[in-house]
Amino acid sequence: MRNYECMVILEPALETDALDALIAKFSDVAVKNGGKIENVNKWGKRRLAHQIGQNTDGFYAVFDLLGENQTISELDRILKITDGVIRHMIIRQGK
Numbered sequence: 001m002r003n004y005e006c007m008v009i010l011e012p013a014l015e016t017d018a019l020d021a022l023i024a025k026f027s028d029v030a031v032k033n034g035g036k037i038e039n040v041n042k043w044g045k046r047r048l049a050h051q052i053g054q055n056t057d058g059f060y061a062v063f064d065l066l067g068e069n070q071t072i073s074e075l076d077r078i079l080k081i082t083d084g085v086i087r088h089m090i091i092r093q094g095k
Contacts, residue, residue: 001036002066002092003066004065004093005062005065006062006065006088006089007060007062007088007089008023008060008061008062008088009048009052009086010058010060010084011059011086012045014059019061022082026063026078027040033067033070034071035066035071038064038065039063040062041061042059043059043060044059046058048086052087058087072090075090076088
């Protein structure tokens with residue numbers, strides 16, 4: 001398994017319960033597809049570098065995870081179709 005980091009920017013208008021539910025959903029997707037979540041950092045609400053759609057702020061969350069290609073592909077697919085996700089990026093960490 002390889003190390004990955006996934007940064008997700010969620011809509012700032014979401015309630016705390018909805019934010020926690022989305023973060024749990026993304027963690028579950030990774031685990032159900034053979035991955036392992038090592039750490040979840042909630043950075044909180046921050047100003048975006050530039051406006052994305054109607055949003056000037058976003059709620060940042062960063063996941064450190066272990067997974068195979070199919071784990072990351074499925075997580076990426078789910079992040080693309082989930083309402084409430086403004087942007088996401090998954091990168092492979094060095095050794």
